[in-house]
Amino acid sequence: xxxxxxxxxxxxxxxxxxxxxxxxxxxxxxxxxxxxxxxxxxxxxxxxxxxxxxxxxxxxxxxxxxxxxxxxxxxxxxxxxxxxxxxxxxxxxxxxxxxxxxxxxxxxxxxxxxxxxxxxxxxxxxxxxxxxxxxxxxxxxxxxxxxxxxxxxxxxxxxxxxxxxxxxxxxxxxxxxxxxxxxxxxxxxxxxxxxxxxxxxxxxxxxxxxxxxxxxxxxxxxxxxxxxxxxxxxxxxxxxxxxxxxxxxxxxxxxxxxxxxxxxxxxxxxxxxxxxxxxxxxxxxxxxxxxxxxxxxxxxxxxxxxxxxxxxxxxxxxxxxxxxxxxxxxxxxxxxxxxxxxxxxxxxxxxxxxxxxxxxxxxxxxxxxxxxxxxxxxxxxxxxxxxxxxxxxxxxxxxxxxxxxxxxxxxxxxxxxxxxxxxxxxxxxxxxxxxxxxxxxxxxxxxxxxxxxxxxxxxxxxxxxxxxxxxxxxxxxxxxxxxxxxxxxxxxxxxxxxxxxxxxxxxxxxxxxxxxxxxxxxxxxxxxxxxxxxxxxxxxxxxxxxxxxxxxxxxxxxxxxxxxxxxxxxxxxxxxxxxxxxxxxxxxxxxxxxxxxxxxxxxxxxxxxxxxxxxxxxxx
Numbered sequence: 001x002x003x004x005x006x007x008x009x010x011x012x013x014x015x016x017x018x019x020x021x022x023x024x025x026x027x028x029x030x031x032x033x034x035x036x037x038x039x040x041x042x043x044x045x046x047x048x049x050x051x052x053x054x055x056x057x058x059x060x061x062x063x064x065x066x067x068x069x070x071x072x073x074x075x076x077x078x079x080x081x082x083x084x085x086x087x088x089x090x091x092x093x094x095x096x097x098x099x100x101x102x103x104x105x106x107x108x109x110x111x112x113x114x115x116x117x118x119x120x121x122x123x124x125x126x127x128x129x130x131x132x133x134x135x136x137x138x139x140x141x142x143x144x145x146x147x148x149x150x151x152x153x154x155x156x157x158x159x160x161x162x163x164x165x166x167x168x169x170x171x172x173x174x175x176x177x178x179x180x181x182x183x184x185x186x187x188x189x190x191x192x193x194x195x196x197x198x199x200x201x202x203x204x205x206x207x208x209x210x211x212x213x214x215x216x217x218x219x220x221x222x223x224x225x226x227x228x229x230x231x232x233x234x235x236x237x238x239x240x241x242x243x244x245x246x247x248x249x250x251x252x253x254x255x256x257x258x259x260x261x262x263x264x265x266x267x268x269x270x271x272x273x274x275x276x277x278x279x280x281x282x283x284x285x286x287x288x289x290x291x292x293x294x295x296x297x298x299x300x301x302x303x304x305x306x307x308x309x310x311x312x313x314x315x316x317x318x319x320x321x322x323x324x325x326x327x328x329x330x331x332x333x334x335x336x337x338x339x340x341x342x343x344x345x346x347x348x349x350x351x352x353x354x355x356x357x358x359x360x361x362x363x364x365x366x367x368x369x370x371x372x373x374x375x376x377x378x379x380x381x382x383x384x385x386x387x388x389x390x391x392x393x394x395x396x397x398x399x400x401x402x403x404x405x406x407x408x409x410x411x412x413x414x415x416x417x418x419x420x421x422x423x424x425x426x427x428x429x430x431x432x433x434x435x436x437x438x439x440x441x442x443x444x445x446x447x448x449x450x451x452x453x454x455x456x457x458x459x460x461x462x463x464x465x466x467x468x469x470x471x472x473x474x475x476x477x478x479x480x481x482x483x484x485x486x487x488x489x490x491x492x493x494x495x496x497x498x499x500x501x502x503x504x505x506x507x508x509x510x511x512x513x514x515x516x517x518x519x520x521x522x523x524x525x526x527x528x529x530x531x532x533x534x535x536x537x538x539x540x541x542x543x544x545x546x547x548x549x550x551x552x553x554x555x556x557x558x559x560x561x562x563x564x565x566x567x568x569x570x571x572x573x574x575x576x577x578x579x580x581x582x583x584x585x586x587x588x589x590x591x592x593x594x595x596x597x598x599x600x601x602x603x604x605x606x607x608x609x610x611x612x613x614x615x616x617x618x619x620x
Contacts, residue, residue: 001357002055003062005350006046007342008103010067011037011194011250014343015045016388016447017053017060018350021358021380025052026388026447028343031571037194039250041103043110048390057107057114064121064353065103066128066345071152075173079153123349125151126313127168132348133310134161135355136383137335143304144168145297148313148341149179158225158300161310164355164379169303175237176228178292179315181219184234184255185285189278190268194250201320202481204286205526207279214263215288225299227292233260274480290321294328301330308333312348316340316506317449319530323508326498338386338448338504351380385538386452386504389445392573397590400573404581411581412598419592421541422548428589429548431596432460432558436586437473439563441576442541443591446569450505451562452532453486453542455569455576457585459521459559461485466521466559473584474565482530485522486560488546489533495519495557496531505532521559532560 003018016026025048030036032044050057107116123131129146141162148155155177159169182197191199220228231237235257242253261267268278293315301307309331316322316336325331337344358380394417401408401415408415418424432438438458446452457474459466467483484505493499497510508530516523523529536543550556563570565583570576573590580588580595588595 001062001354002053002060003064003350003354004046004049004057004060005064005066005346005348005353006042007066007344007346007349008041009039009245010342011039011245012339012341012343012449013038013040013042013045014339014346015042015049016346016350017049018354018380019053021354023347023381023383023388025049025390026339026347027390027445027571028339028447028568030568031389031445034568034575035249036568037250038248039245040247041106041110047111052390057111057116060116061118062121062353062357063103063107063116063118064123064128064346064349066123066125066151066342066349068122068124068152070122071124072154072173076153079174121349121353123352124154125345126154126157126171127166128345128348128352129312130157130159130161130166130168130310130348131352131355132344133312133316133335133337133340134166135351135379136337136347136381137161137310138382138384139308139310139333139335141306142308142310142333142335143300143306143331144310144312145300146311146313147178147293147296147315149177149183150174151342151345155179156296156313158296160304160306166352170224170226172226172228175231175234178219178227178289179313180234180236180255181229182285182289182315182318183252184260185281187252187254188256188260188264188267189282190270190272192270194252198317199478199481200282200285201318202478202524203274203279203282204320205283205524205528206480207276207281207283209284209287210280211264211284212287215284216291217263218260219288219292221292221295225296227295233257233263286320289315289318290324293318293321294324297325297329297331307331309335311336312340312344314341319506319508320528322506323498323528323530326500334500334507336504336506337383338446338450338452338506340448340506343448347383354380384503386447386450387444387454387539388447390571391444392441392591394591394593397573397593400577401590401593401595404577407581408595413595414598416594416596417592418594421544421592424589424592424594425541425545425548427594428458428545428587429552431587432458432549433552435460435463435466435469437470437584439576439580439585439588440542440545441563441570441573441588441590443539445571448504449569450532451560451569452503452505453534453539453560455563455571456486457561457563458486458545459483459561460553461519461522461557461559462553462555464520470559470561473586474579475561476566480525482524482528483522483559483561484530484532485519485557486532486534486542486546488543488550488556489535491556492531492533496529500533501535502531502533503535503538505530507531518555519557522557 029042156172244251
């Protein structure tokens, strides 16, 4: 039985396909459209998943979408009657519901001749989030928590997962939301684009929590783990915010009111310089988020008594807070899926439908979208890795290189195919150790926002100036944003103060003090790193590459960032090659092929060798 899961008409639109409970393929629409966080109906991601399985849409008996317009209907009506928001706001919500309810017609238009005649399942937003973590986790039982902006009139939900059951025990409803709080502060700090919250996380360690008392006036903690916003500082509950969720880059208008500016001072404009007060506000906002988040987790633990936690929702992307969970709460084991945000809801919705229907006769399958929480279900699969996207063969890459041979030659590049994987990894590792910037395109594309060794740019973490070199050559991003370390799983405890498996780069840990000087390019200003643990079983080639780098340098870590330049991560080999050719990347490895810029003669050097010198030559 096939189940197609989708996140549609929202940012990070995505699709996934399950076959007999196993995931066949999953991808976000942005990778194909080349527009970050693309919002709308994910037609190209759907087409990819269907093509990967070799089926047509008409052959899919079930589609699951991670929203249910009928959810919390009584609360929606009650809130509207009590607060009488702007008519524009009500009309906007009604239009969004009509769009989601007319999904069949939209699919018919997008896939002519492949009419979907199966059952359409609307799964409540936070139930889909929780399922996207618990139902694919290795845990037999766990506390479950979902925290985000809003979905189906709700911003947080929590409960228990046991065996094949999910029981949601509590919620926080509109208009209160930790996601809205963090997004509003992000906008206030002059980061207006959807998804810019990670910039606030990166900026926070440069500041002091001097504005924490002001933040406590904005977010109030309530008994039993709940929280509420002081609504005088926000607009979303009474005014129509300028949202754009259809057919392009998502946009959210200003969420904060003039009262927030009166409390914190003049908002920063995107072109304004970053002052110390902005850094202090970022630090204070992160501290407030953590205070409310851990307040919730403590209450969930008291209620459940469980020490394992399955976490999801857009706020589960706050890797800084996630990395502190085992230290400051009773939870000792954590699972966060690679696409914890709304994209991951596609897998959660599909997993719920398949699990609920799995034991039923195919001829008697019934849709029960309102009765799924607490139903007995079968666990579909364990998500141990995120390599679920499209891939390219060596023949396809050879044809691309032949087609682009003129451009490659004009850029003074050589090409070589390696027939031995170990040799390819040794040569690449040597190039990394020599200070070169490497594009690394391998296997199936990652599911979720992180590059995890298949669509990555790799560098030497030992070089203190590598962050500046990388920004100069390719990234051109803010200097305060850190780069991540990929580390062999077996040695995590020797380099970090925590020793857990972090395959999806969803936790930030303290690097051991004596190791920070050895890997300055991936050590943030506060001594932390957002690590990715690399296992031989789930990504053998990446593991072999890092092992080869360790053999040269005695460091089992490489700097890993996404293979892109201010655009979505490269999806196909042509996008990786285009990124290589238009930037100053030194080497690009496409499967078994290596494209390398021919270095300038030493006599013509302008000091490049000196600029790439090791910060600590004696540590080699």
